[in-house]
Amino acid sequence: MGLATQYQFSGHETFPFRYPWLKKGFDAVRGDAGVFVRDDAITTLGVGKNMVRSIRHWCLAAGVLVDSERDGLRPSQFGDALLSDDGLDPYLEDPASLWLIHWQIATNRYRSTTWFWAFSHFHEPEFTREALTSALFRWTQTLSGKQVAESSVKRDVEVFLRTYAPSRQGRGDLAEDSLDCPLVDLGLIVQPGGGQTFQFRRGRQQSLPDGVLLYATLAFWEATAPQAGTLAIADIARHPASPGRVFKIDESSLVERLEGVERLTGGALSFGETAGLRQLYRREKMDAQDALARAFAIGGRT
Numbered sequence: 263m264g265l266a267t268q269y270q271f272s273g274h275e276t277f278p279f280r281y282p283w284l285k286k287g288f289d290a291v292r293g294d295a296g297v298f299v300r301d302d303a304i305t306t307l308g309v310g311k312n313m314v315r316s317i318r319h320w321c322l323a324a325g326v327l328v329d330s331e332r333d334g335l336r337p338s339q340f341g342d343a344l345l346s347d348d349g350l351d352p353y354l355e356d357p358a359s360l361w362l363i364h365w366q367i368a369t370n371r372y373r374s375t376t377w378f379w380a381f382s383h384f385h386e387p388e389f390t391r392e393a394l395t396s397a398l399f400r401w402t403q404t405l406s407g408k409q410v411a412e413s414s415v416k417r418d419v420e421v422f423l424r425t426y427a428p429s430r431q432g433r434g435d436l437a438e439d440s441l442d443c444p445l446v447d448l449g450l451i452v453q454p455g456g457g458q459t460f461q462f463r464r465g466r467q468q469s470l471p472d473g474v475l476l477y478a479t480l481a482f483w484e485a486t487a488p489q490a491g492t493l494a495i496a497d498i499a500r501h502p503a504s505p506g507r508v509f510k511i512d513e514s515s516l517v518e519r520l521e522g523v524e525r526l527t528g529g530a531l532s533f534g535e536t537a538g539l540r541q542l543y544r545r546e547k548m549d550a551q552d553a554l555a556r557a558f559a560i561g562g563r564t
Contacts, residue, residue: 268372268405268407269371269372269375269402269405269410270372270373270374270375271375271376271402271410271414271415271417271418272414272417272418273315273316273318273319273323273373274316274319274320274323274421275312275313275315275316275319276417276420276421277312277313277316277421278421278424278425278442278443278445279316279317279320279324279425279443279444280441280443280444281354281444283316283317283320283321284320284321284324284326284345284354284363285345285352285353285354286307286308286317287307287317287318287320287321287326287327288321288326288327288337288341288345289345290306290307291321291327291335291336291337292337294306295334295335295336296334296335298314298315298317298318298335318335319373321341322373323366323367323370323373323374323377324363324366324367324370325338325340325341325366325370326338326340326341326344326345326366327341339551340366340551340554343551343554343555344359344362344554350554350555350557350558351558354444356558357447357448357469357471358471358473358474358557358558360444360445360447360448361448361469361470361471361474361509362474362477362554362557363444363445364445364448364450364508364509365474365477365478365481365505365508365509367425368380368381368382368503368508369481369503369508371503375418376398376415376418376419376421376422377422377425378503379398379401380394380398380422381507381508381510382502382503382504382507382508383401383502384397384398387461387462388454388459388460388461389459389460389461390458390459390460391419391420391423391458391460394419394422394423394460395412395415395416395419398415398418398419399412399415402415423451423460424442424443425443425445425446426443426445426446426448426450426451427446427451427452427453427460428442428446429442448469449463449469450462450463450510451463462510463510464510464511464512465510465511465512465515466511466512466515466518466519467509467510467511467515470509470511471557471558472519472522472526472556472557473526473553473554473555473556473557473558474557475505475509475511475519475520476523476526476527476553476556476557477550477553477554477556477557478505478508478509478550479493479498479505479520479542480548480549480550480553481550482498482501482503482504482505483542483544484550485503486501490544491543491544492541492542492543492544493541493542493544494539494540494541495513495516495517495520495540495541495542496513496540498516498520498542499511499512499513499516500513517533517540520533520542521533523542526556527548529545529546530544530545530546530547530548531543531544531545531548532545
């Protein structure tokens, strides 16, 4: 498998996604699987040509749509659960939805590689856009297959930062061009003092609902050790594409939050510590999709 199919540093047309886009793209495909290749896609979606392509990209990156050679473009199980008219939060009004979408994008190494790499493999506590670009480009040079151009990496980093850091609208900017991505509200990347440096904001992440943390933990468990009856807290905290890495939660905060997992799951999972090893224990199989509703029904945090 070559670089083009393993990793992606384009597709967004330099636009972070906007609030209506995921629902708009999801609904459009549910009505017509071929909507994005139709001549009237611009009219159907009510955006410009480049934004049509961007909406498609972000719907796939966020996992609300899936694309396969056999079935083409179609709504995913996750997309149905979240964005259907009778879904959990079709208009992204609950903060839980933004955390879920962030998780989906930042663990999608094939469609949003910069997002995956930045949260799972980049460890600098403070950085500039130039430093981030340089480190990412060096990483791409270790990959097999056709090499990605540094200019593509630079553009991708710019969109990545605009996904999480609020924009500074100039007096001459068009309002449409200055709309922030919804994930800015998560506060995961900040600019201290409004300067040129950025920081990941680590901590307990108070606005992250327990149900979303549970969903991510179960998805991570299924991806890394589906048959295992235990999962080490250290892996949940430190492994690439883990909840700790993606949500920027330190290990001690993870322990505090996961100690209540037995109550949260009705006994399906439990937390324990033996000989200094802190783990989750699985008494019965629990699917990540089953945890989605809990993210909204419970809402609160332990």
